[in-house]
Amino acid sequence: MPGRGGVLGGLGLGCAGMVALIAASTLASDLAHDLKWHIFTSLQLPLILTAALTGAVLTVSAATLQVVLRNPLADPGIIGVTSGASLVAAVLILTAPVVMAEHFYYLLPLGCFVGAMASTWFIYRLARKLQQATVAVILAGIAIATLSGAVIAWLYLFSDAQSLRNLTFWLMGSLYQADGTILVVAGPIMLVSCVVQIRAAKALNWLYAGDHAAIAAGVSPQKIIQRSLLAASVGVGAAVSVAGSIAFLGLLVPHLLRLALGFDNRLILPASALCGALFLLTVGAATEWLGVITLPVSMITATLGGPLLLWAIYRGQWR
Template sequence: MITSAIQKCSVGCLFVLLLVVFCAVLANVWWQADTTAATRWYILTHLQLPLALTAVLVGSALCVSGAALQVVLRNPLADPGIIGIASGASLTAAMVLILMPEWMVDTLHYSLPMACFAGALLSTWIIYRLSARLRGLNTAVILAGIAITTLTSAIMGWLYLFADAQSMRNLTFWVMGSLHQADGWILLWSGPLIVGSCLFILSRAKSLNYLYSGDLVARSAGIDPQQQSKFILLASALAVGCAVAIAGSIAFLGLLVPHYLRLMLGNDNRIVLPASALCGATMLLLVAFVSDLLPYASLPVSMVTATIGGPLLLFALLKGQFK
């Protein structure tokens, strides 16, 4: 086990890396020699800054939630995407976009995060109830998450049949994920909710350490496992719901980042949780940076994370790291 000093140094290095990549994303616009200073400033404030903030907020929310869910559900495969939380949020977002009357379109900046949170909360409640009844049966919880994801995908498929061309493009965004869709209003409503949820989960890092050791150890430390689990699940659902509201569904990030950080930094959630937030934010910023360098395409985020995460997950399974 590595020492506490090395763990804290690693978190510090991740923070510095995050700042460097964040500045690089913002600086992308200044490398464009064919634009005026006024145009560059407009692009910086209206496009690049929201893009960078979206990457930081979404990456932090997914990875912190994933790390917390793995402890609360006692399942190393717990992830907002795999167990169906992100799918529930995406479904309610799709229903709002397609079924909302035209006179309510101006309310999307707060109705969309609320709808995503409701869908994420419902999926979280189902998973929590199943995990309570199937204690120790990790595979059953994952299968339940797959069932939820399959059901929501089927419903979204039916919605495609009744959607117009613009709605179909919006639905594709929720399936593939994008960092370029969030505007100032959505960030204004979703950002504080994500930050508050992540800070709440981070403040429960010590309690998560006790939960990681089992209910008996937690109770001996004066912690109510069920109450703590409910609070953390609620905060995770809020963070994931708001993340889906501004970036769509993003696969694998919340599973693999906490998993590999635990392998490198140990199981102390006081280190793993902030490291997960920093690493997740940095990874999505790198996706945004590379996407900006491409001349004709904006990379679908979920496609990139799935392309990287799929082989990494298979490698971890072959190495027997998920038990």
């Protein structure tokens, strides 16, 4: 029979083994929890914030531009706002020197703001000069988009293969390019842009009745237009810097909402922001669910949005 010391030693070893097993299990659990938390904060949370903020600001900016320019086709992508931002972003991505890499996360949003505001200012001046002629504004936007595409094509000739691949994918839109650093800069700007435009909804309603009616109601058309254009262009610039060029979203969502809710901007603008955010969140969730490849966002929005917009146009004409 083993002595008392042997029994106590065995019990001690058993207890030590149990403690070691519990400690190892706790450590593994903590490591798994830390890994899950790291994945959430580094990958999933930026994806959620990028999709929600980008979808909201693109759709509410499109709804605002359609009222300000008196043009139902005034989508940031169609009238050249996105193209101006994309052009500056492409120049920075392909030509920024190595010494600027440290500050690139701050330079990219700033460059997109400059490009978006420059193209918006040009379109606004042209619209005023031509008294908001629908065809002229659309043609000007096409001209800006074509010129921007031509400059980017010339840049392609002087860039390496990896830069070209990154730029091509970026220009087609992606929810996976942003991280915490760039979202800290661009995220609040997109949020403020949405808030400013939604707060101006009541004043934008007076623009439907014309400048004289707006002035009689105490609303300055020129000030509200300039403020709305500034907020929209800054918001679109921030969205492009975060997610690249995303097509069709701003044209689709406000059009569907106006068919369903009417033309009161107090409803249309917040509903546009909410539905745009939900739309891109759904796209991001679908991409995550597929789990095989990262699809360009513009390809998905165009594939889903094209048939929906055709149906909405047909439904509106039928009514």
